[in-house]
Amino acid sequence: MPLRPIGAMERGRSEMLGHLLLAQLDAVNGLSPFCQADLEALLAVEKQKDVIGCDDQTCMSELGGALGSDFVLYGSVGRLSTSYELSVTVVAAHSTTVAARLARVVPEQDAQLEAAVGDAVAELVERLNR
Numbered sequence: 826m827p828l829r830p831i832g833a834m835e836r837g838r839s840e841m842l843g844h845l846l847l848a849q850l851d852a853v854n855g856l857s858p859f860c861q862a863d864l865e866a867l868l869a870v871e872k873q874k875d876v877i878g879c880d881d882q883t884c885m886s887e888l889g890g891a892l893g894s895d896f897v898l899y900g901s902v903g904r905l906s907t908s909y910e911l912s913v914t915v916v917a918a919h920s921t922t923v924a925a926r927l928a929r930v931v932p933e934q935d936a937q938l939e940a941a942v943g944d945a946v947a948e949l950v951e952r953l954n955r
Contacts, residue, residue: 911929
């Protein structure tokens with residue numbers, strides 16, 4: 826679930842904002858978010874299972890349970906002259922439909938961008954609970 830940097834936005838800054846977004850989503854009761862690094866780790870485990878010949882139903886169900894997410898979140902963050910644009914989309918994993926989407930333009934100040942991430946989480950959760 827990395828926030829893709831757009832334009833002059835530094836990759837490191839967008840990664841830090843993605844971690845902040847993930848941490849705030851993790852604090853929401855009933856959500857179990859995971860990020861790209863989590864998925865890569867799970868896929869590495871699956872690859873190891875293939876190497877050692879784990880092909881029974883138990884092994885496959887363990888991986889399926891680990892990936893049993895209801896939603897997939899992705900987004901981007903970019904700089905627009907003297908402001909940032911934050912865009913986040915939530916897709917329902919089982920139906921592959923967009924469950925919620927938002928975009929915000931905030932002044933080019935780190936504190937306001939960090940606050941916008943928190944506001945985005947609150948608004949996304951509200952929309953998903955409707």
